[in-house]
Amino acid sequence: MADRGNIEAIADEVGLTAPPASGNATESGCIRRNTVMLQPEDVLQREVFVREQLKAFSSTPATERKSNLVTSADDTPPSPPDESSFVIASLDCANVLLSAVKCRVCDDSATFGTGKRAYGLSIKMVIACVMCSDIASEWSSPRVNSNKKVNPFVMNVLATRAMQTTGNCQTALSDVFTTMNISHHELHTTMWQGYVKEKLVPAATRAADVMATSARSVRKLYDGLQLGNPSNNSVMYDGLWMTRGHSSHIGVGVVIQLFTGLVLDFVVFSNFCAGCERGPKVGDPAYQAWKDNHVCQKKNTEKKADEVEVEAGLILFERPLQRHNLRYTTILSDGDSRTYLALVDAKVYGFVPTTKEDCVNHVKKRMGTFLHNLLAKGTGSASERLGGKGRLTGDxxxxxxxxxxxxxxxxxGDVRAMHKAVMATYHLITSNDTVSNHSLCPPDPDSWRRGSPHQNRYNLPPHMCKDLLPEYERFSDEKLLQRCLQGKTQNSNESLHSMIWALAPKEKHASLFTVQAAVA
Structure with missing residues (x-):
């Protein structure tokens, strides 16, 4: 006898959300669902409704769109560790003010100075009477309120946060305040790293809360659009690396919802640990003792740089079903299909397939690359040359x-119209006074022609026109256009990437914790 729970799960997989029939329909252990058959006109009406809703949705500015969706998220910025305020003042100016103050013991004047003790930017301030010596002393910054045995100074924590926010690190912090003659006491490396790690925990917690709220908002949106099973979602996925090439030790994978631009999940990988690199190697007598005591904190994968994107994709696509009851069944990516092929092979959602869409901007770049390569190959006599006035040029x-x-x-949304428009661009540049074909050019002034008249401005050689035709047919192939049907780009990914690398610049060294905090 079939298991009832399994049948319910399978029914939900395929989107059968109608309630089960009442009565004794489930006494046998199976479930029967009442299915309402939609007429063709009902399906068409629903498609038109969804298309209009998504079009209106896309026309809304991204910031407004996200704020309207995530209404329940607390967007107030996190409060500083203390409400203390700070000023930069000259000691000479402070002593001018103190000259008007008298010592309460001997009625003589007092001076303001600094003591010998200092921790980072926090120094010991001392007020001394000319006659009575020291009167009072206090640190230039309060300490953070926490349960630690020794709490850090608020000024040091805020300075560290300021450096990280501007994409700088410990060295820049020391250089700035040394140059300004504020403090010549460098913040110790251990203290800096401790601040970075402490910042990561609240940042990661906050990011998890925001992503959970975003996932609920996306599911609610899909419920309203009636796009079938609301668990099935379309997302953008892209991998990025700390450094260019195949030698990067840190990689990031980010999933962004396709229509809303909301970040749903991320993961950061590092295959490098300085302790592992500098420690004794296998075969060294001290290796076993070192290995027993070494805790690798900055390495969470053994994958190479070109394998990190695939590994991150598998993790990010497998866990949303358990976390948020979502499936990423459509992935918009660039020309690299390794992640998509790995998802298909892994069958992350069982028999529910994962489909791929192409970024329009990346497909457009392929067209430009093909034309540039064609121009580079077209050298020879004047009659065979492809470049020159009226021919194929960079412009x-x-x-x-x-x-x-x-x-x-x-x-x-219209494959036929896309095919017609693409072929119109081919006929535009291959038309001349002898052979002219502008029948496919759109008359709409808002089209890509921008209302320009049908002018034969180019004089491409016949053999070039012949070579271009099969390539334009390839770029207007129905399968390719079907993958570009949404007309979407990875601009949201690129925008997020720029924000991440502004906090952790690629030209500067950054640890796993620093990049994780930047992404969060």
Whole structure:
């Protein structure tokens, strides 16, 4: 006899959300659901409704769109560790003020100075009477209120946060305040790293709360759009590395919801630990003792740089079902298909397939790359040369790539219209006074032609027109256009990447904790 719980789970997988039939329908251990058959006109009406809703949704500015969706999220910035305020003042100016103050013991004047003790930016302040010597002393900053045995100074914590917010590190902190003659006591490396680790915990907790709220908002949106099973979502996924090339030790994977731009999940990987690199190697007599005592904190993967994106994708796509009851069934990515192929092979959602969509901007770049390569190969006699006035030039390549991108974006949702618009760009540059074909050019002034008249401005060689045709047919292939049907780009990913690397610049060394805090 079939297990009832398993059947309910399978029914939910395929989106059968109708309530089970009443009565004795479930006495046998199976479940029967009442299915309402939609008529073709009902399906068409729903598609039109969804298309209009998504179009209106996309036209809303990103910040407004996100704030309207995540209404329950607490967007107030985290409070500083203390409400203390700080000023930068000259000791000479402070002594001018103190000259008006008299000692309460001997009625003589007092002076303001600093003691010998200092911790980072916090120093010991001393007020001394000319006759009575020391009167009072106090630290220049209060300490953070916590349960630690020794609490850090608020000024040091805020200075560390300021450096991290501007993408700087411990050295920059010391340079700034040494140059300003404020403090010549450097913040110790151990103290700096301790602040960074302490910041990571609240940042990660806050990020987890925001992403959970975003996931609930996305599911609520899909419920309203009636896009089938509300658990099935479309997302953008991209991997990024701390340094360029295949030698980066730190990689980041981020999942962003396709229509809302809300970040749903992220993971940061590092395959490098300075302690492991500098410690004794296998075969060294001291290796076993070192290994027993060494705790590797800055290394959480053994994968190479070019494998991190795939590993991050598998983790990020497997865990949303358990965390938020969501499946990332559509992935928008760039031309690298390794992550998508790994997801298909892993069958992360069982028999529920994962489909791939292409970023319009990346497809547009492929068109530009093809034309540049064609121009580079076209050397020879004047009759065979592809470049030159009225022929294939750098300006024309940029223009054609832009036309191709506009053709995809302006006709998103309609494969036939996209195909027609792409082929119109081919006929535009291959038409001349002898052979002219502008029948596919759109008359709409808001189209990619921008209302320009049908002018034959180019004189491409016949053999070049012949070589271009199969490539334009390849770029207007129905399967490719189907993957660009939404007309979406990875701009949200690129925007997030720029924010991350502003906090942890690529040209500066950063640890796993620093990058994790920057992403969170």
């Amino acid at each position: 024309l390549i940029i223009k054609q790539s832009s036309y191709y991108g506009w053709a995809l974006k302006l006709h998103s």
